[in-house]
Amino acid sequence: MIPIIDPHIHFFDLEKGQYHWLTGTNPPPWPNLSLIKANHHKAQLNNPTFLVKAIVHIEAGFNNDQPYQELEWLEQTVPPLQYGAIAYLDITLKPCLFSQQLKALAQSRCLRGIRDITEGNDAERLLHKHVQKNLATLSQYQLHFEAQFELHLHNIAYQVAQYCLQLPSLQIILNHAGLLDTDTPYHSGLSALSQCHNIAIKFSGREHVASPLEPKECLTLLLSYFGEERVMFASNYPVCLIRQQYEALWLSYHALVEDNALWQKLSYHNAKRLYRLK
Template sequence: MDIIDPHLHFFALQEGNYSWLVDSTPPPWKNLDKIKQDHGLKDIQNVALFALKGIVHIEAGFDNVHPERELQWLEKTLGQFPFKAIAYCPIDAEPNEFLQRLEKMPKDALIGIRDITENEDYQRLLSPNVLANLASLSERSLIWEAQGHFGLELARKTLLKLALTCPALRIVVTHFGLLEESENVPDVLQELASAPNIWIKYSGQEMLSNPVETKKAFELLVATFGEDRIMLASNYPVCLQQMTYEKMWQQYLTSWPSPSSFNKVAYLNAKKCYGL
């Protein structure tokens, strides 16, 4: 069964920075020893039942001063394997600086940018620079990966306003919007889905204290987004907090409500969204 994994991270601890992971205060994750090491394609290619046909690599703090270095490393490391890269670029940077950063990125690898705005950090999206920078992404057919706690009403309203102001921009909400079971998940998803240029990835649930049960989450996604704007992803190697890469994809397969459309959410949608 073919899959494209549209949200994972590879690490090269000796070549990159990764201060968030290797400094004296790393994330309080389970199985941190399994995560805090080098990770690459060889670690996930041989997965029973699933044939990995492409990946979307999400920036992982390799070098936030010169983020193009991470893409150059990926090109060297992955060779001919099909991939696209989401690079770091500060979404609220002064527009000329934003453009200069984009221009330094390897064009074949780059497909979009991510700048995490979780919790109250969503307020950075209120900067007048953001609209100009999103317009620059849209003009270059690049994607904005929006990572935030969209159960927060003000964060969600800000995202939706940006989506409607930039209708030609493709926006991908990461990690199921970091929604917890305690939040009004159906209504939140319905709001997000109301913007036709917003797609959503299901991943990263191991980072939540009270995640929505997988099968229930899938049913809610289909009921709100339909099947054409949903993508399943691993968040490897952070997923190792809970389970192996193979076990995660097996869980997705058994939990997806309609076996006939699993190929769409595990392969075809990512292929279309990221141009793989």
């Protein structure tokens, strides 16, 4: 079996968590939604080809009013599988409240950072007056920000790059390849962000994009901008089920890389280093 670390996983327990975005009256209009709208745990990652040695669990809306509850649930659910966790926290909170809530979350040894989804019109929230101070607080805790916005939003990309230049010890990881779409002008944003040594990017989330780049083209593009040390393969399980089963997705990643040393970086070592996994 081929060992991997998957740095973008969501587990669901629909009986214990809220997941209003998925189970409410306005769920996402995704294909295969019934496959996603179900309980998902570590056992479902088992497959004949890839040995999942560790994961990074990305917040999934278990309870956004009390995000520590998801961390507590993970502690009961994921071990002995090694993992790190990204919790939900509003990046625009008043700095005193942000610091207070982050301190509580940081009691969990598995915490590696926070995510606040800012796609589309919500990306403007990254320009909020509190964001830089809150990012500085994250950096002080040696935690990172899991950013999720479209690279063609140039003003957002430039501002995020400025945050990183002003906070050199901050780590930002950009989700889902910046939601690259062939029909949008993304090169300028990609260039601005890639020049910051403290920004890495995940090759994932093609299922979220209407006109995604061809996988080989996308990987080549990301490597050309970010280099071999700041790109990671990730699954976005179970949302990847929109298009592919878990094993099939990783087989498609494996087929993109002929060089074994590069494969090891993209599928294992970069995630291990960036998320401080043992």
